Amino acid sequence: xxxxxxxxxxxxxxxxxxxxxxxxxxxxxxxxxxxxxxxxxxxxxxxxxxxxxxxxxxxxxxxxxxxxxxxxxxxxxxxxxxxxxxxxxxxxxxxxxxxxxxxxxxxxxxxxxxxxxxxxxxxxxxxxxxxxxxxxxxxxxxxxxxxxxxxxxxxxxxxxxxxxxxxxxxxxxxxxxxxxxxxxxxxxxxxxxxxxxxxxxxxxxxxxxxxxxxxxxxxxxxxxxxxxxxxxxxxxxxxxxxxxxxxxxxxxxxxxxxxxxxxxxxxxxxxxxxxxxxxxxxxxxxxxxxxxxxxxxxxxxxxxxxxxxxxxxxxxxxxxxxxxxxxxxxxxxxxxxxxxxxxxxxxxxxxxxxxxxxxxxxxxxxxxxxxxxxxxxxxxxxxxxxxxxxxxxxxxxxxxxxxxxxxxxxxxxxxxxxxxxxxxxxxxxxxxxxxxxxxxxxxxxxxxxxxxxxxxxxxxxxxxxxxxxxxxxxxxxxxxxxxxxxxxxxxxxxxxxxxxxxxxxxxxxxxxxxxxxxxxxxxxxxxxxxxxxxxxxxxxxxxxxxxxxxxxxxxxxxxxxxxxxxxxxxxxxxxxxxxxxxxxxxxxxxxxxxxxxxxxxxxxxxxxxxxxxxxxxxxxxxxxxxxxxxxxxxxxxxxxxxxxxxxxxxxxxxxxxxxxxxxxxxxxxxxxxxxxxxxxxxxxxxxxxxxxxxxxxxxxxxxxxxxxxxxxxxxxxxxxxxxxxxxxxxxxxxxxxxxxxxxxxxxxxxxxxxxxxxxxxxxxxxxxxxxxxxxxxxxxxxxxxxxxxxxxxxxxxxxxxxxxxxxxxxxxxxxxxxxxxxxxxxxxxxxxxxxxxx
Amino acid sequence: xxxxxxxxxxxxxxxxxxxxxxxxxxxxxxxxxxxxxxxxxxxxxxxxxxxxxxxxxxxxxxxxxxxxxxxxxxxxxxxxxxxxxxxxxxxxxxxxxxxxxxxxxxxxxxxxxx
Numbered sequence: 001x002x003x004x005x006x007x008x009x010x011x012x013x014x015x016x017x018x019x020x021x022x023x024x025x026x027x028x029x030x031x032x033x034x035x036x037x038x039x040x041x042x043x044x045x046x047x048x049x050x051x052x053x054x055x056x057x058x059x060x061x062x063x064x065x066x067x068x069x070x071x072x073x074x075x076x077x078x079x080x081x082x083x084x085x086x087x088x089x090x091x092x093x094x095x096x097x098x099x100x101x102x103x104x105x106x107x108x109x110x111x112x113x114x115x116x117x118x119x120x121x122x123x124x125x126x127x128x129x130x131x132x133x134x135x136x137x138x139x140x141x142x143x144x145x146x147x148x149x150x151x152x153x154x155x156x157x158x159x160x161x162x163x164x165x166x167x168x169x170x171x172x173x174x175x176x177x178x179x180x181x182x183x184x185x186x187x188x189x190x191x192x193x194x195x196x197x198x199x200x201x202x203x204x205x206x207x208x209x210x211x212x213x214x215x216x217x218x219x220x221x222x223x224x225x226x227x228x229x230x231x232x233x234x235x236x237x238x239x240x241x242x243x244x245x246x247x248x249x250x251x252x253x254x255x256x257x258x259x260x261x262x263x264x265x266x267x268x269x270x271x272x273x274x275x276x277x278x279x280x281x282x283x284x285x286x287x288x289x290x291x292x293x294x295x296x297x298x299x300x301x302x303x304x305x306x307x308x309x310x311x312x313x314x315x316x317x318x319x320x321x322x323x324x325x326x327x328x329x330x331x332x333x334x335x336x337x338x339x340x341x342x343x344x345x346x347x348x349x350x351x352x353x354x355x356x357x358x359x360x361x362x363x364x365x366x367x368x369x370x371x372x373x374x375x376x377x378x379x380x381x382x383x384x385x386x387x388x389x390x391x392x393x394x395x396x397x398x399x400x401x402x403x404x405x406x407x408x409x410x411x412x413x414x415x416x417x418x419x420x421x422x423x424x425x426x427x428x429x430x431x432x433x434x435x436x437x438x439x440x441x442x443x444x445x446x447x448x449x450x451x452x453x454x455x456x457x458x459x460x461x462x463x464x465x466x467x468x469x470x471x472x473x474x475x476x477x478x479x480x481x482x483x484x485x486x487x488x489x490x491x492x493x494x495x496x497x498x499x500x501x502x503x504x505x506x507x508x509x510x511x512x513x514x515x516x517x518x519x520x521x522x523x524x525x526x527x528x529x530x531x532x533x534x535x536x537x538x539x540x541x542x543x544x545x546x547x548x549x550x551x552x553x554x555x556x557x558x559x560x561x562x563x564x565x566x567x568x569x570x571x572x573x574x575x576x577x578x579x580x581x582x583x584x585x586x587x588x589x590x591x592x593x594x595x596x597x598x599x600x601x602x603x604x605x606x607x608x609x610x611x612x613x614x615x616x617x618x619x620x621x622x623x624x625x626x627x628x629x630x631x632x633x634x635x636x637x638x639x640x641x642x643x644x645x646x647x648x649x650x651x652x653x654x655x656x657x658x659x660x661x662x663x664x665x666x667x668x669x670x671x672x673x674x675x676x677x678x679x680x681x682x683x684x685x686x687x688x689x690x691x692x693x694x695x696x697x698x699x700x701x702x703x704x705x706x707x708x709x710x711x712x713x714x715x716x717x718x719x720x721x722x723x724x725x726x727x728x729x730x731x732x733x734x735x736x737x738x739x740x741x742x743x744x745x746x747x748x749x750x751x752x753x754x755x756x757x758x759x760x761x762x763x764x765x766x767x768x769x770x771x772x773x774x775x776x777x778x779x780x781x782x783x784x785x786x787x788x789x790x791x792x793x794x795x796x797x798x799x800x801x802x803x804x805x806x807x808x809x810x811x812x813x814x815x816x817x818x819x820x821x822x823x824x825x826x827x828x829x830x831x832x833x834x835x836x837x838x
Numbered sequence: 839x840x841x842x843x844x845x846x847x848x849x850x851x852x853x854x855x856x857x858x859x860x861x862x863x864x865x866x867x868x869x870x871x872x873x874x875x876x877x878x879x880x881x882x883x884x885x886x887x888x889x890x891x892x893x894x895x896x897x898x899x900x901x902x903x904x905x906x907x908x909x910x911x912x913x914x915x916x917x918x919x920x921x922x923x924x925x926x927x928x929x930x931x932x933x934x935x936x937x938x939x940x941x942x943x944x945x946x947x948x949x950x951x952x
Contacts, residue, residue, distance in 0.1 A: 199845070200922035291922065295929040302852035303937065306859050318951050320886075321866055323944035324859075331937055572845050573919060680864075684871040 012528050012552050015559050020111070020525040023585050030585040032116035033524045034101050037123050039420065041098025044127055045091050051134060052086035055079050057484055060444070064477035066465035076461035077144035078163070082137055084147025088263070089171050090130045092405055096270040097122075097181040099412065100209045104185060106515035107203045109194030109533060111525045111566040112582050114656040115184040117589050117625060122180030124593030129173030132600055136166035143167035146459060148256050149230070151241040151249040156234045162604060168231040169600045175220050175227075176596070179667055182216030185209055187659045190571040194514070194533040195555065197574040201536045203513050204287060207294050208273025211301040215266045217663060218305070221671035223259035226252055229678070229771070235606065238760050238767035240678070246764035248686040250315060251678055257308035258674070265304040265332075267401065269297065271408035272339055275361055278415055279343050281511045282358045283350025286537060289342040296335035296342075303332045313384045322381050329379030336372060340365070355509075356430040360411035363438045364403055371399025374449065389459075392452025395445045402441060410437075410490065417494070418508050422520045423501030429493035437486030443479025447472045506546055512537035517546045529554035530567055533574070563636055568649050568656060578649040580656060581636040583628070592621040623789065630806055631798045638802065650805045653724050657809040665816045672775065672820055676827055679768050683832075691765055696757045697773075697829065705748035706821050709780065712741040713818040716787070720807045728794075728801040735791035735807075742784040749777050772828050779817040786810055842910025843920045847927035851900055851934035858896040858938055862889055870951035877952045885950045893942030900935035904928050 022031040031037065058079050062071045071079065101119055105112055113119055136142040143163040145154035154164045189210045193202065229240040230252065239245025241252050280287040287293065309317060309325040343365070352358065374396040378384050387393060417425050451472040456463060463469055507516040516539055518526050531554040535541045548554065556565055556579065564582040569575060598614030628634050630650040642648055649655035682689055719734045753773045760767040790806055793799045799806050840846060866889060869875075875883035907928035914921035 198919040198922075200919050291925055291929075295926050295933070298848060298852065298926070298930055299933050302849070302856060302934075305856065306941070309863075318866070318870065318948075320944060320948040320950050321863060323948055324863060324941050327941045327944065328859075328937070331940060335933075572923070684868055 012557065012559070013523060013550070016525045016528055017523060019559055019562055019584075020523070020564060022524065027585065029590055030120075030587045032112075032120045032583060032586055032589070034105055034113045034116065034119055035522060035524055035526070037119045038098050038100075038102025040123055041101060041126065042095055044123075044130065045095030045098055048086050048090035048130055048134070049095070052083055052091055053484065053487060055083040055086065057480060059083060060477040060480035062461060063463075063473050065474065066463050066467075066470050068462055071461065073461045074144065077459070078137070078140075078142035080459060081143050081146055081163075081167075082133075085133065085143065085167060085171070087401075088147060089174055090126075090133065092267045092401065093178055093263070094126050094130075094174070095409065096212070096267065096405070097178065097185075099274075099409075100185055100212070100270060101181060103416075103515060104188055104206065104209055105192070105566075106518055106522065106526055107206055107513055108189065108192060108197060109514050109527065109530055110188065110192040111527060111530070112564065113184050114188045114192050114566075114580060114582075115180075115660060116564075117583050117586050118180045118184050120586070120589035121593055122177040122184075124590055125180070125596065126174055126177035128593055128597040129170050129177070129600070132173065132597070132604070133166055133170035136163060136170075141166065148260060149252075150256075151230065151252040154230065155241060155249075164234060165231065165604050168227045168234070169604055172224055172227045172231075173596065173600050175224055178216050178220055179224075182213045182220070183660055183663045183667065185213035186217065186663050187656050189213070191568055191656050191659055192566055192580065193569050193574045194530060195567060195569060195574065195576040197533040197569070199572055199574075201533060201574070203277070203536070204290060204293055205273040205277045205513070207297050208269045208276065211297045212266050212269045212273075215262050215269070215301050215304070217667045218670050219259050219262035219266060221259075221667055222255045222674040222677075225671050225674045225678070226255035226259075229255075231603070232767070232771075235603070236761060238770075239762070239764050240682075240767060242764070243686065243688045245762060245767075246682065246686055246688050246690045248682055250312075250685070251681055253312050253315065254308070254681065255674060255678070257311045258305075261308045261311065262304045264400065265300055268404045269300065271364075271405045271412075274408040274412040274415075275343060275364060276339070277513070278357055278361055278411055279346050280350070281415075281509050282353045282355060282361075283346050284353070284510070285346065285350040286512075287342060288345040288349065289338075290536070292338055293342050296338040299335040300332060303328060303335070307332060310379060310384065313381055314388045319381075326379050326381050330376055333372060333376055340369065356425060356427055356434070357411040357415040357509075359431065359434045360407050360414065363434065364407035364411065367399055367403025367407060367438075367441065371396060371401075371403050375400060387452055389457055390452035391448045391456045391458055394458050395448035395452060398441075398445045398448075402445075410434075413494075415509065416515075417497065417501075418504030419515065419518075419520050419522070421498055421501065422504055423497050424504050424508060425497045425501060426493050429489060429496070433486050433489035433493055435486070436489055437483050440479045440481070440483030440486055444476045444483060445479075447476050447479070451476070507539060507543075510540075512540040514538055514545075517549055519550070525564075527554075528552050529557040531555070561642075568646075576646055578646045578652050578655065579643055580649045583635065586625070586628075588621050588625045588628075592618050592625065595621060623785070626786070627789065627793075630793075631803050638797075651803060653804055653808045655805055655809075657805065658812070661809050661812050665812055668816065669820075672823075675768070675771065675775070676823075679772075679828065682764055682768070686764065689765070690763055691832070692759070692763065694757075696766070697769065698752055698755055699829070701748055701755075702752050702825070702829070705745050705752060706825060708741060708745035708748060709818055709821055712738055712745055713814045715741060716807075716811065716814050720804075720811045723801070723804040723807055726801040726804070728799075728804075731799070732791050732794040735787055735794060739784055739787045739791060742780065742787060746777065746780040746784055749773070749780060753777065769828060772824050776817075776821055776824060779813075779820065783810070783814050783817050786813070842907045842924050842927065843914065845923060847903075847907055848923060848930060851903060851927070851931035854896065854900060854903075855934040855937055858892065859941065861892060862942060865889060865892070866950055874951040875949070877949050880949050881946055883950055886945045889942065889945045889950075893938060893945065897935050897938045897942075900931050900938060904931040904935060907931055 022028045022036055062068055062076060141162050143166055145159055149167055152158055189206050232238045233240050239247045241247045241249045276287055306328040307325060310329045313322055378396060414425050451469055454468050456469045504520055527549050529549050529552045531545055531549055538545055564584055565579050567576045568578040568580040570577055595614050595618035599611050602611035602614055631638050636648055636650055716738045758766040758770050760770045869885040875885055907924045911921055911924035911928055914924055
């Protein structure tokens with residue numbers, strides 16, 4: 001610890017701690033700090049992992065011997081559905097998000113993520129959504145249609161209980177958390193790196209997390225849309241997936257796997273990032289082929305979106321279409337192979353230290369390569385048909401996910417354990433944990449390939465004796481329990497190390513990256529001062545950095561202003577452009593998440609007035625959140641002595657909020673494009689697609705509404721351009737004008753909706769039109785409310801010629817609203833008219 | 839035209855690939871729904887020809903961008919972020935070109951709608 005003294009208030013660290021620390025006692029629930037929340041994410045993820053693991057043990061117990069009746073078929077269906085759901089949605093994704101949330105600011109030399117309150121909201125949505133999903137098990141009403149919830153099995157006809165609703169509402173709630181992490185990690189990595197940390201100097205882990213975050217932004221919206229549509233079908237009877245009403249159950253499969261396959265890589269890429277971080281450290285040399293790895297990461301992120309139909313090879317798609325996805329599925333192995341060869345070359349040319357984290361890395365290499373090879377086998381259509389829905393697929397997915405995610409994750413846990421606890425793990429217990437897990441895993445799943453090849457289908461609660469599956473299942477179950485013992489050993493090791501572990505020296509593994517320049521455990525502000533970074537290996541080239549950082553010898557070492565600050569930098573060069581002031585502890589994220597939990601539960605029990613109240617509450621808290629921003633007295637009020645070189649971000653026209661808005665709209669746009677995909681898909685592929693006679697939506701008012709919207713956005717654009725030129729003449733009146741014009745657009749849109757002759761519970765066609773109209777209404781309405789708030793903020797002095805930031809941030813939202821209006825008009829109204837039948 | 843050193847080049851090639859991929863699969867699906875060719879014609883149909891043309895045109899476009907970025911990498915000074923961007927971008931374009939050709943080539947083998 002540095003003992004740098006200041007003229008008042010103790011050491012620099014103590015003064016930073018006063019500004020950055022969480023509130024005491026229960027106040028810790030108002031924490032927005034990424035270190036605290038990253039740890040909470042990970043601990044919660046471990047708890048859900050144990051729940052998912054327990055369910056797996058029940059499955060293996062039931063299948064250990066033929067014709068067992070320990071668990072009934074109904075309960076078994078719930079258990080395997082919840083095992084998959086918990087592991088995928090409540091463990092794998094959130095724990096990696098948690099790791100990224102904890103690590104990324106430390107890797108890039110920042111003090112926090114760029115939207116700390118969103119980190120907090122994300123955590124609570126994850127926690128409450130996870131509890132809602134898990135509670136279904138306790139209530140005996142868990143979903144039982146498999147973790148991918150295929151329709152019609154998950155529809156109200158075949159799943160009349162609340163199980164599917166728990167899944168649809170709970171998972172959507174949890175996905176708010178994923179989207180939050182995706183957006184803020186993207187913006188944080190691009191805009192808050194250390195001065196001089198250009199893209200070519202960025203730690204390779206950050207490239208992986210950037211790819212993961214952007215994949216979340218584009219990958220999750222199709223599932224969010226699908227979940228909303230299926231819940232609407234179940235709750236009010238809109239037949240999106242019902243052939244009789246013009247829907248199609250295959251649409252669900254498309255939307256699910258549009259999310260589901262990229263999701264595998266959303267899980268794999270951060271884990272590969274851990275591997276690419278650890279191997280150079282334990283080889284004591286830079287990674288071989290940094291540029292090749294970056295190329296491989298980008299290629300993997302894209303190609304993985306072109307594979308989704310390989311999950312649907314057996315549903316009757318033409319051979320030519322299958323061949324597209326078959327080739328793409330094989331192609332994705334190429335960037336993966338590039339990474340594996342880069343890792344092997346680094347090991348080959350380095351001086352490898354065979355410590356505990358490396359044991360897990362070697363385990364990863366063996367298991368993941370095997371899983372990758374069976375993946376290429378499954379990309380071949382005839383083989384895929386042969387083993388479809390057998391235990392071979394179960395074995396493959398566990399090799400990929402456990403090998404590709406769990407092993408690197410545990411390697412990372414052991415590697416960063418001293419960072420969290422300040423102590424070193426035990427090598428002896430840790431090795432026992434590894435070998436038990438590795439042997440148990442392979443006994444369980446290597447044999448399961450054979451079980452599958454012998455024809456055993458997945459998702460059956462029991463099987464007859466004498467089919468050749470008996471001994472394989474028994475050994476798989478024994479392996480499962482050995483693996484469970486391995487996990488128990490790891491947990492014991494970690495628990496004991498907090499008491500008995502050797503105190504960790506600074507940078508205990510001789511790593512090269514900045515996260516080891518903090519104290520262990522780190523202070524809530526990470527770094528007292530923010531260093532310039534001119535190398536990819538700052539700690540190898542400047543081992544004195546931890547001391548000079550703590551002594552306040554670098555940037556932003558002042559804290560007497562009382563603001564939480566970090567640098568905002570150029571996305572490409574890393575050159576500092578502004579000082580970002582971050583919000584402090586806040587109860588608003590917790591209150592907003594609680595309100596959303598009320599919405600979720602009320603929809604689950606179908607008490608809609610309470611759901612509406614919850615939604616209104618959430619809206620109030622979120623608007624209050626947006627209010628305490630910029631020059632608000634609780635944020636960064638305008639002062640005479642504030643910095644100008646670089647300026648505070650809220651005094652500029654290009655702060656992180658603008659980037660956050662754009663990334664959010666990318667996600668929003670993906671959801672909207674998924675809706676258009678659903679419309680076009682049902683139109684061309686649904687066997688029962690039916691179009692009612694006549695024009696159901698009054699055209700003239702709809703066009704009038706669009707014209708009003710266009711005028712509004714043009715007006716707003718003009719206002720913002722003037723403001724960017726530091727001309728705020730008549731700003732308040734202009735914003736009121738924008739609000740009134742926009743309000744007229746919304747009012748006309750409501751009138752269109754009320755007078756439309758739609759039968760949304762009878763026809764999928766009408767149901768989709770209604771969803772489209774509601775989507776437009778929400779966007780128009782929200783844009784108007786935010787513009788009204790801005791007009792009020794002008795009156796209070798939070799927006800003026802010196803503070804032009806907020807209208808600049810809102811502009812893309814208005815432009816997006818305008819864009820989706822006219823695209824909707826073209827695709828949902830004009831195109832069917834031109835085609836001959838709307 | 840976008841400069842070879844623009845950071846969007848890091849993803850442009852694969853964005854083009856993605857748009858092509860959607861057009862390929864979507865075009866095939868819509869073609870089969872609206873005017874399915876005779877299965878007896880095998881791969882010698884208007885639909886296959888159209889998709890092949892689209893594939894070849896996209897591949898050529900991506901090869902063109904690969905060369906532009908590669909030249910940009912040569913011109914950028916060594917050890918600079920611009921050189922890094924153009925090198926990775928040329929790799930992205932080249933990979934996208936290869937992926938386009940590999941995924942699209944089955945149109946010369948299979949009939950489109952069966």
